[in-house]
Structure formats: structure tokens, C-alpha cells
Amino acid sequence: MSKIRIQIMLCSGTGCHSTGSLVLRKALDEEIEKQGLAEEVVVIETGCNGFCAVGPVMLVQPEGIFYQKVKVDDVPELVTEHFLKGRPVEKLFYKDPADKKRIPIMNDIPFFTHQMFRVMRNKGIIDPEVIDEYIGRDGYFAVAKALKEMAPEDIIETVKDSGIRGRGGAGFPAGLKWLFASKSESDVKYVLCNADEGDPGAFMDRSILETDPHAVLEGMIIAARAINASQGYIYARTEYPLAISRLTIAINAARKYGLLGKNILDTGFDFDIEIYEGAGAFVCGEETALMRSIEGKRGMPRPRPPFPANKGLWEKPTILNNVETLASIPQIILNGADWYADVGTETSKGTKVFALTGDINNIGLVEVPMGTPLKTIIYDIGGGIPKKKKFKAVQLGGPSGGCVPAQYLDTPVDFEEIAKVGAIMGSGGAIVMDEDTCMVDMARFFMDFIQDESCGKCTPCREGTRRLLEILEKICEGRGEPEDIDTLEELSAMIKESSLCGLGQTAPNPVLSTLRYFRDEYMAHINEKKCPAKRCIPLLEFRVDENLCKKCGLCHKNCPADAIIWKKKTVAVIEKDKCIECMTCFDKCRFDAIF
Amino acid sequence: MAKLTIDDLKRIKESARRNLALRSEKGVIDILVHMGTCGIEAGARDVMKALLDETEKSGRTDIRVLAGPCGGMCGVEPTIVIKSDGAEPVIYQQMNPDKIQQVFASHVQKGEIVTAFVKAPETTGE
Numbered sequence: 111m112s113k114i115r116i117q118i119m120l121c122s123g124t125g126c127h128s129t130g131s132l133v134l135r136k137a138l139d140e141e142i143e144k145q146g147l148a149e150e151v152v153v154i155e156t157g158c159n160g161f162c163a164v165g166p167v168m169l170v171q172p173e174g175i176f177y178q179k180v181k182v183d184d185v186p187e188l189v190t191e192h193f194l195k196g197r198p199v200e201k202l203f204y205k206d207p208a209d210k211k212r213i214p215i216m217n218d219i220p221f222f223t224h225q226m227f228r229v230m231r232n233k234g235i236i237d238p239e240v241i242d243e244y245i246g247r248d249g250y251f252a253v254a255k256a257l258k259e260m261a262p263e264d265i266i267e268t269v270k271d272s273g274i275r276g277r278g279g280a281g282f283p284a285g286l287k288w289l290f291a292s293k294s295e296s297d298v299k300y301v302l303c304n305a306d307e308g309d310p311g312a313f314m315d316r317s318i319l320e321t322d323p324h325a326v327l328e329g330m331i332i333a334a335r336a337i338n339a340s341q342g343y344i345y346a347r348t349e350y351p352l353a354i355s356r357l358t359i360a361i362n363a364a365r366k367y368g369l370l371g372k373n374i375l376d377t378g379f380d381f382d383i384e385i386y387e388g389a390g391a392f393v394c395g396e397e398t399a400l401m402r403s404i405e406g407k408r409g410m411p412r413p414r415p416p417f418p419a420n421k422g423l424w425e426k427p428t429i430l431n432n433v434e435t436l437a438s439i440p441q442i443i444l445n446g447a448d449w450y451a452d453v454g455t456e457t458s459k460g461t462k463v464f465a466l467t468g469d470i471n472n473i474g475l476v477e478v479p480m481g482t483p484l485k486t487i488i489y490d491i492g493g494g495i496p497k498k499k500k501f502k503a504v505q506l507g508g509p510s511g512g513c514v515p516a517q518y519l520d521t522p523v524d525f526e527e528i529a530k531v532g533a534i535m536g537s538g539g540a541i542v543m544d545e546d547t548c549m550v551d552m553a554r555f556f557m558d559f560i561q562d563e564s565c566g567k568c569t570p571c572r573e574g575t576r577r578l579l580e581i582l583e584k585i586c587e588g589r590g591e592p593e594d595i596d597t598l599e600e601l602s603a604m605i606k607e608s609s610l611c612g613l614g615q616t617a618p619n620p621v622l623s624t625l626r627y628f629r630d631e632y633m634a635h636i637n638e639k640k641c642p643a644k645r646c647i648p649l650l651e652f653r654v655d656e657n658l659c660k661k662c663g664l665c666h667k668n669c670p671a672d673a674i675i676w677k678k679k680t681v682a683v684i685e686k687d688k689c690i691e692c693m694t695c696f697d698k699c700r701f702d703a704i705f
Numbered sequence: 706m707a708k709l710t711i712d713d714l715k716r717i718k719e720s721a722r723r724n725l726a727l728r729s730e731k732g733v734i735d736i737l738v739h740m741g742t743c744g745i746e747a748g749a750r751d752v753m754k755a756l757l758d759e760t761e762k763s764g765r766t767d768i769r770v771l772a773g774p775c776g777g778m779c780g781v782e783p784t785i786v787i788k789s790d791g792a793e794p795v796i797y798q799q800m801n802p803d804k805i806q807q808v809f810a811s812h813v814q815k816g817e818i819v820t821a822f823v824k825a826p827e828t829t830g831e
């Protein structure tokens with residue numbers, strides 16, 4: 111047997127799967143075999159690398175060379191030139207948009223240099239489907255320590271001292287939650303993992319599960335030991351087939367090794383985990399609704415108290431934590447509370463994973479220390495806004511959150527600081543919007559989502575969100591009246607105050623935060639019947655302005671309906687009867703000459 | 706598979722680490738085989754295979770065997786370069802699997818340079 115000299119870490123997260131990593135794997139294997147390198151060069155599929163924007167991506171080790179947008183056609187050259195002859199293929203290196211330079215080494219790429227990997231420490235290093243590789247990276251040694259060397263009180267104390275707060279949105283201290291549940295008297299208790307991830311645009315939890323499923327299982331075993339539970343459930347949405355398949359493989363492997371089940375590591379402690387597949391309703395991410403759903407009932411929230419720490423799943427003491435929270439636990443146990451708390455701000459410790467998406471160059475998954483300014487995430491890591499457009503705002507916390515406009519981009523990632531500017535940390539969804547986004551339309555989009563997802567149990571949420579949506583639609587269609595703004599604000603305050611659960615209580619946030627920062631846009635829609643961002647179709651004229659038109663003909667050439675008349679050196683004219691209002695000309699015109 | 710004990714866990718970790726070393730640890734010794742067309746023509750593939758065999762046999766995880774582009778020494782291929790932490794790189798010329806065994810046993814394992822095969826400095830960069 112000879113030694114493997116090259117390991118190709120091929121990203122096999124959902125993002126890269128969709129850009130072609132599965133066919134790439136096959137092509138690589140075949141070509142490596144063909145060129146006689148099968149004994150020296152192997153392909154290993156890993157979880158999400160994070161740099162989804164340039165997928166499929168791969169990292170060639172031990173050199174650390176990063177290849178992006180690799181196509182099947184590139185494979186023969188890659189194998190001959192790099193793997194056989196040792197000449198890395200430059201055209202597949204990442205190209206820095208700033209200076210057009212190619213960057214061969216992954217860790218030199220700005221997207222990676224500003225990040226800090228704790229939750230995602232195994233990303234791109236291990237094969238998530240091989241338990242031994244997780245163990246090779248200290249996996250399950252936190253369980254060993256927690257079961258053998260620590261009393262349940264020590265575990266809770268360590269988690270409390272680390273300062274870790276829940277990553278699912280509300281930011282409740284994990285140690286405190288565990289303490290309450292540990293004090294509840296009962297011979298049956300449960301540990302639940304929330305992998306529902308219902309925010310539009312969020313994919314942190316999915317990626318963590320796809321990348322390092324054992325870290326989540328390990329976190330759950332430690333939590334179970336802390337409160338003395340013997341059964342756990344992972345509530346994951348059916349729409350996450352890859353995450354569920356990797357979790358299933360992980361659970362089976364852990365059971366085989368006796369890391370789940372009876373008498374774990376010969377310590378006398380029993381704990382097992384099952385996956386419960388949810389149908390993907392947003393409200394089922396809310397803790398009490400989630401528990402009802404696992405019980406087999408319709409997922410609807412109930413008033414609290416009683417809190418789940420006293421009466422949760424099947425009325426038994428229960429803790430529910432988010433995927434990222436649980437994946438952080440093993441490192442806290444192994445390295446200690448001080449190690450964890452060394453990173454972050456006064457009230458927000460550790461790192462936070464964000465799913466960066468929207469109008470941003472480097473769409474992907476990023477992990478930064480708490481305290482990192484939003485500006486760093488958007489410009490240094492995210493690479494700024496595409497097509498030289500201007501940044502307008504970033505929506506944090508999805509439909510429950512708010513937007514942060516340009517003037518507040520210095521705000522650090524910190525639960526309290528983000529709340530001060532009217533948004534929330536949320537679970538890590540960060541949707542970036544450029545100058546072409548209409549903020550009224552954005553609020554309308556989220557309200558449409560919310561009223562659809564409202565479970566209907568309480569009136570303020572069920573009826574109130576509908577009314578909010580109607581008013582927003584009215585404004586977007588040019589039928590808004592000045593008093594609508596007051597109604598939006600009054601209704602929002604009422605819904606926030608009187609809704610039963612977090613869904614309704616946070617539902618008006620997108621409306622309130624856009625009103626706070628972009629009230630003039632609402633006024634333009636209402637008073638001038640104009641949409642300044644030119645997104646609301648009923649408010650557009652589909653007319654070319656003679657003075658602004660530079661007669662370039664781009665609109666004419668791109669119109670799919672042949673509805674634009676143009677000849678060289680003449681102003682373009684849109685034929686109303688042919689126009690299908692598709693907005694292509696608005697996007698193509700470089701002079702903002704279409705209204 | 707029987708239930709693991711903590712000792713089993715440690716054993717699995719050690720053996721997994723060998724496989725993970727290439728991805729997560731820095732090498733102490735880099736051995737570069739020049740793989741230009743001239744090198745391959747002169748037998749660099751066999752040299753590479755011999756090196757990989759020796760490395761595997763040694764059980765060491767701190768050695769990285771790398772392919773590198775033509776070093777411009779076409780007259781004396783196959784050539785390899787051994788870079789150990791803190792030492793000057795040493796170029797060996799006209800390698801074959803037999804010589805590789807000697808170089809590996811002596812230079813890589815014991816730190817003793819096999820001067821007979823070392824490429825003379827004045828011919829560098831031909």
C-alpha cells in the first residue's frame with residue numbers, strides 16, 4: 111500500500127450539489143483512475159464550505175489550494191496538470207474582484223480571512239458521514255469528559271459561565287435554561303433540537319447539520335446529562351433531505367459505537383435521539399408549537415407559563431435548543447468557559463454563523479466573532495454589492511426582524527446593539543438589499559409570508575397580519591392614503607402587544623423598521639404615486655424619458671416582447687399594447703431613463 | 706461493534722488522525738518530486754511511487770509528498786527536493802526507486818544527507 115498524497119475536499123453541501131458537485135465527483139474519480147493516480151489521490155466529500163457563490167468548490171490538500179466553479183470539462187486538465195504534474199490550474203483560482211488577481215490559497219481569500227471557525231471548525235476537513243473522522247478531531251471527547259469527569263451541576267455551570275446565548279433568535283442564556291430544567295422534578299425529561307429553520311433566506315442550521323452532524327448529537331448528549339434526560343428529538347423540516355440523511359447516518363453510527371443508547375461509554379448513562387420530520391410550517395419553529403407537533407398534534411403555540419423547562423413535551427420538563435447552540439457545546443466543555451467567553455462582546459459571547467444572501471457578491475455561510483461590525487460582513491467578507499450598485503439595507507432576523515440601513519453599518523454583531531437600531535440578531539439570516547429594492551415592497555413580501563404562516567389560533571395575528579398586508583398592497587398599487595401610515599403603526603403596536611406567540615409578536619417588525627428608516631418611500635408611494643426604487647409595477651409608466659435617454663438601444667435589444675421601437679440616434683419608445691411589464695428594460699437601462 | 710470505552714475512543718482518534726493529517730496539520734518534511742514532462746520521461750512516476758511506499762511503510766504523518774513543476778534541471782531528472790523544518794532544501798538528482806530507499810532511510814529518517822546523490826550547486830538553474 112502506498113501513501114495518499116493528495117486529498118481533494120469536494121464541497122458536498124446542498125449549494126454545491128445544486129451547482130454540480132455530484133457529477134463532478136464521478137468525473138474526478140474516473141479521470142484519476144484513468145491517469146493511474148487512484149492509489150495516490152482521493153476525493154472526499156465534505157459538508158458546506160461556505161463559499162456557495164462560487165460553487166462547486168474544492169480544496170486540494172495538503173497544499174490548501176482552492177478551486178471554484180469547477181466544471182466536468184475542467185477535470186482532465188486538473189488531474190494532468192495539478193495532481194500529476196504539480197502545476198495548479200490558475201484559471202480555476204478565485205479571482206479578487208477588486209484587483210482581478212487570482213488567489214490560489216483558500217486562507218488568503220478575503221471571504222475566509224475575516225472569519226473565525228468554531229461552530230464550523232470541521233467544515234471542509236471531515237467527511238460528515240464518517241464518525242471516525244469526527245472522533246479524529248476530538249469528537250465525543252466532550253461527552254467523555256462530561257460523563258466521566260463532570261457532575262451535571264458542573265456542566266451547567268460551565269455552559270452558564272461561557273455566556274452562550276441561544277442562537278435560534280431570542281438569545282436566551284443556554285446555561286440558565288438548562289438550570290431551570292435540571293431543577294424540575296421528573297423521572298422523564300426531554301432534550302430537543304430545533305432544526306426547523308423557517309426564515310426565508312436562512313440556511314445556517316441546514317449547513318451545520320450537513321457539515322458536522324455529530325457536533326449537534328454531542329451537544330444534545332451533554333445537555334441530556336446536565337438535566338438527566340434519556341430521550342432526545344431533532345425536529346427537522348422534511349425540505350432538508352441531505353441534512354436528514356446525514357443526521358440519520360450519524361445517529362446510526364453513534365448507536366453502533368454505543369455513544370447513543372444504553373450505558374454510554376460504560377458510564378451507566380442512557381440517552382437516545384430520534385429525528386422528527388416537520389412539514390415546514392414557520393410556526394412550528396416556535397417552541398410550544400414544535401412540541402405539539404412532535405406529539406402528533408397540529409403545530410400551534412400555547413401560552414407560557416408553564417414554560418417547557420417545567421412542562422414541555424408530553425407535559426414533561428424539556429429543553430429546546432437551536433442547532434448552532436448545541437453544536438457549540440462540545441467545544442465549550444472541552445476548552446472551558448473562559449476559552450469561549452474570550453471571544454465576543456460584553457453581553458454576546460463566541461461566534462455567530464450568518465447566511466449571507468440577496469444582493470451581495472459572496473453569497474454564502476460565514477462565521478464571525480461576536481462584535482464584528484456589519485460592515486465587515488457585507489464588504490470584506492461579502493465582497494460588497496454586485497453591479498456597482500449602492501447598498502441600501504440588510505434585513506436581519508427575516509420576517510421577525512428589521513432592516514439596518516447604511517448609516518448604521520458600523521453596528522457590531524451583538525444582541526443588544528442590533529436591537530438598538532431596530533433589528534434583531536435573529537437566527538443568522540442576513541438578506542442584503544441594493545438601491546433597486548423598494549422597502550415598501552420588501553415589507554409587503556414579509557407580511558405576505560407571515561399572514562400565510564400565521565396558525566390562526568389568536569385573532570391579533572390571524573386578522574391583524576392580513577389587514578397589514580392589505581394596506582401594504584394598497585400602497586404598492588398606488589391606492590395608498592395618508593392615514594394608512596397611522597393605521598399601519600397603530601395596528602402593528604396592537605399585534606405586537608396582544609399576539610399569543612413570538613410569530614405575531616414580531617410580525618410587524620419589518621413594517622416598523624422600514625417606516626423608521628424609509629418613511630419617505632412610503633410617502634412617495636402614497637402622495638406622489640411613485641415608487642422611487644421603480645419596483646412597484648402599478649406605479650410605473652413604462653415610458654422612456656426623452657431627456658435622459660442616451661439612445662443606446664440596450665432596452666430595445668433586450669426586450670423579450672419586441673415592444674420597444676428604437677433606431678440609431680433616436681430615443682427609444684415603448685409600445686404600451688405590446689409591453690408585458692417584465693421590467694427587463696428597467697434593469698438594462700444604464701441611465702435610469704425609464705419610468 | 707461492541708460498546709466503546711474511552712480507551713477505544715482514543716484509539717480511533719489516533720488512527721483517524723493519520724488520515725486527517727494531510728488536511729489539518731502542517732508537514733514537518735516536504736518532499737517535492739519534479740513532475741515536468743522531462744521528469745516523467747526520465748522515470749519520475751516510479752520515483753514518486755517509491756517515495757509514497759516508503760512514507761507509508763514508515764507510518765509517519767508529518768511527511769508530505771508533493772508533485773512540483775519542472776525545476777529546469779532536465780539533464781539530471783528525476784530530481785527531488787527535501788525540505789525539512791529549519792533546514793536548507795536539498796536537491797537530489799537522477800533518482801530511481803533504489804536510490805529513493807537509501808535517501809529515505811538516511812536523510813528523511815535520520816537526517817543524514819546522502820551526499821553522493823546530491824545535485825552539485827553550480828549546475829542549479831541550467
Ligand SMILES: Cc1cc2nc3c(=O)[nH]c(=O)nc-3n(C[C@H](O)[C@H](O)[C@H](O)COP(=O)(O)O)c2cc1C
Binds near residue numbers: 304430433435
Ligand atoms: C415563529 C417562530 C419561529 C421560530 N423558528 C425557529 C427556528 O426555525 N429555529 C430555531 O432554532 N428557533 C426558532 N424559534 C425560536 C424558538 O422558539 C426557541 O426560542 C429556540 O429554538 C430556542 O433555542 P435557543 O435558545 O438555542 O435559541 C422560532 C420562534 C418563533 C416565535
